[in-house]
Amino acid sequence: MELDFSGVPTVWPALLRGALVTLQLTVAVLLIATPIGCVLALLRNARSAPVRGILMTLSWIFRGIPPLLILFFAFFALPLIGLKLNPLPSAIVAMSSYMAFYFAEAFTAGLNSVPAGQWQAARALGLSPTRTLIRVILPQTIPAALPPYISHATEILKGTALAAAVAVPELASAAKRVFVVTYRPLEILIVAAAIYAVLDAILLILQMAGERWAARRRRGGRT
Amino acid sequence: MNPARLIEYWPQLWEGLLVTLQISAATLILATPVALLIAILREARVPVVNALLIVAVNAVRLLPAVIVLFFVFYGGPQLGLSLSPMAAAIIGLSVMGAAYMSEDIRAGLSAVDRGQYQAARALGLSPARIFCRIIIPQAIPLIVPPYMTRAIIMVKGSSLASMVAVGELTAAASRASSITYDPFTFILFAGALYLIISGALVLFQAWAERHLRRRYRLTPGGR
Numbered sequence: 181m182e183l184d185f186s187g188v189p190t191v192w193p194a195l196l197r198g199a200l201v202t203l204q205l206t207v208a209v210l211l212i213a214t215p216i217g218c219v220l221a222l223l224r225n226a227r228s229a230p231v232r233g234i235l236m237t238l239s240w241i242f243r244g245i246p247p248l249l250i251l252f253f254a255f256f257a258l259p260l261i262g263l264k265l266n267p268l269p270s271a272i273v274a275m276s277s278y279m280a281f282y283f284a285e286a287f288t289a290g291l292n293s294v295p296a297g298q299w300q301a302a303r304a305l306g307l308s309p310t311r312t313l314i315r316v317i318l319p320q321t322i323p324a325a326l327p328p329y330i331s332h333a334t335e336i337l338k339g340t341a342l343a344a345a346v347a348v349p350e351l352a353s354a355a356k357r358v359f360v361v362t363y364r365p366l367e368i369l370i371v372a373a374a375i376y377a378v379l380d381a382i383l384l385i386l387q388m389a390g391e392r393w394a395a396r397r398r399r400g401g402r403t
Numbered sequence: 404m405n406p407a408r409l410i411e412y413w414p415q416l417w418e419g420l421l422v423t424l425q426i427s428a429a430t431l432i433l434a435t436p437v438a439l440l441i442a443i444l445r446e447a448r449v450p451v452v453n454a455l456l457i458v459a460v461n462a463v464r465l466l467p468a469v470i471v472l473f474f475v476f477y478g479g480p481q482l483g484l485s486l487s488p489m490a491a492a493i494i495g496l497s498v499m500g501a502a503y504m505s506e507d508i509r510a511g512l513s514a515v516d517r518g519q520y521q522a523a524r525a526l527g528l529s530p531a532r533i534f535c536r537i538i539i540p541q542a543i544p545l546i547v548p549p550y551m552t553r554a555i556i557m558v559k560g561s562s563l564a565s566m567v568a569v570g571e572l573t574a575a576a577s578r579a580s581s582i583t584y585d586p587f588t589f590i591l592f593a594g595a596l597y598l599i600i601s602g603a604l605v606l607f608q609a610w611a612e613r614h615l616r617r618r619y620r621l622t623p624g625g626r
Contacts, residue, residue: 244555244601245594246562252577253594256586341467345566352469356477365477373466373474380465 185367191358195368198354199375205271205340205350206379210333212276217283222313224288235284242281248342250274255346271343275336282332290325291317323397330387337379351375404587412579412589419575420596422489426561426571427600429493431554434500441505443534446512463502468563471495476567492564500557507553511546512538544615551608555601562597572596 224235242250254274258265265273294317302312344353355372359365409416445456463471475498476491486494515538523533565574576593580586 241594241598244559245597246559246573248562248565249573249576249590249594249597252573252580253586253590256577256580256584256590260584260586338467341469342563342566344469352467352473355470356473359477364481365473366481369470369474369478373470376467376470377462377465 183367183370184364185371187362187364188367188371191362191368192371194354194358195351195371195375198349198351198372199379201268201348201350201354202337202340202376203379205268205275205343205348206337208272209275209279209336209340212272213279213283213336214329216276216280217287220280220284221287221291224284225291239281239284242278243285247275247278247339248345250278251342251346267343267347267349271340271346271348274346275339275343279332279336279339282335283329286328286332287321287325289328290321293324294320323394326390326394330383330390334380334383334387337376337383404591405585406588408579408583408585408588409592412575412583415570415575415579416572416589416592419570419572419593422564422570423558423561423572424600426489426493426496426564426569427558430496430500430557430561433493433497434504434557437497437501438504438508441501442508442512445505445509447530460502460505463498464506468496468499468560469566471499472563472567488564488568492561492567492569495567496557496560496563499560500553503556504550504553507549508542508546510549511542514545515541540619544612544619547608547611547615551604551611555604558600558604559597 220235220239223231226232251271251274254270254277255267258270258273298316298320299312302316303309307316340350341352343350344356347353349357351372355368359368362368441456441460444452447453472492472495475495476486476488479486479491519537519541520533523537528537561571562573564571565577570578572593576589579589583589
């Protein structure tokens with residue numbers, strides 16, 4: 181068996197369009213799930229027990245069932261409740277919903293790493309709760325939460341391939357559409373894998389930079 | 404939402420559940436010894452083997468699971484390896500699982516103090532005995548929690564088999580939803596089944612950890 185990449189230039193535009201959709205999906209989910217995850221993490225520390233209970237149950241459900249099932253649910257259920265979305269926005273909603281809970285877990289762990297005494301000390305100094313959060317708690321939370329946050333973020337990129345199942349024309353489905361025509365799946369898949377590897381590498385560089393920054397902050401080298 | 408429909412589609416859903424359990428069990432049984440072998444080989448630090456394993460494990464971890472499954476199912480025939488969807492899914496998911504799991508196991512193995520190897524060697528134990536009698540018993544309590552987390556991720560990952568035309572639980576639920584336009588009944592039901600499976604694994608984990616603590620006389624909550 182010999183690999184023959186001579187057909188790749190012809191299908192390259194189709195793969196590139198798929199890669200672009202993959203990138204869009206990754207960035208959109210990252211931008212939507214991150215702030216929601218933050219809010220969920222702050223609500224997890226709310227004083228009201230029912231709020232905490234509901235959030236813990238939802239977090240358990242969203243992290244406990246397969247992401248693919250959530251994508252199917254959004255694909256079939258959103259139109260029924262009057263939200264007629266295209267496949268791409270529908271996949272963005274589905275992926276953001278479960279990623280927000282994964283992010284919330286990372287942020288909650290970060291928040292809990294700050295001793296409760298800091299809240300009390302800040303109040304004793306007359307700081308408002310908002311100021312305490314922004315000036316005292318978050319600067320300590322972010323370095324602790326960053327490494328798990330980034331490792332979940334790289335999962336988003338790999339997770340986007342699931343959207344192929346709900347008719348989103350991202351890279352994996354573009355590859356499949358091409359190789360069912362060309363009958364050379366191996367070559368096309370190797371090219372697609374290489375594109376994923378490049379996208380992964382970009383995230384990896386960001387991850388290493390982020391982790392170095394977080395490690396420096398945690399040691400207290402820079403204030 | 405119409406629970407009566409569950410009875411109508413019960414045969415397909417039951418079949419799907421059985422396939423999901425089969426895939427999960429098969430991938431766990433195949434991936435565990437492979438992952439253990441990879442972890443031990445990497446800990447042994449044989450120069451060339453180690454480098455090859457690092458490349459292979461990280462290449463697999465870099466790729467979306469969907470692409471790995473496409474490689475096995477669609478790329479296989481080009482290498483003269485025509486597999487049934489089920490076999491392709493089990494092989495692809497086992498490869499994914501083994502790559503991730505080997506890292507979990509390796510982390511546990513490397514957490515055992517290096518001095519233990521030297522002490523055991525000084526006492527004249529063979530490398531095989533050192534591993535089986537000294538290192539593994541100490542590493543197992545450290546490996547069980549991440550191993551079980553990985554097992555739950557692999558159960559959720561079995562849903563990806565639907566991307567290569569295996570009629571497992573997610574596929575059955577989405578097909579029934581697309582026929583009846585009732586995702587609320589079928590997808591929520593399937594989601595509940597997944598939660599029950601992972602709930603059972605969590606109970607098993609708690610039992611295993613208690614058992615190991617007694618067996619190795621570890622103090623509760625740490626060692």
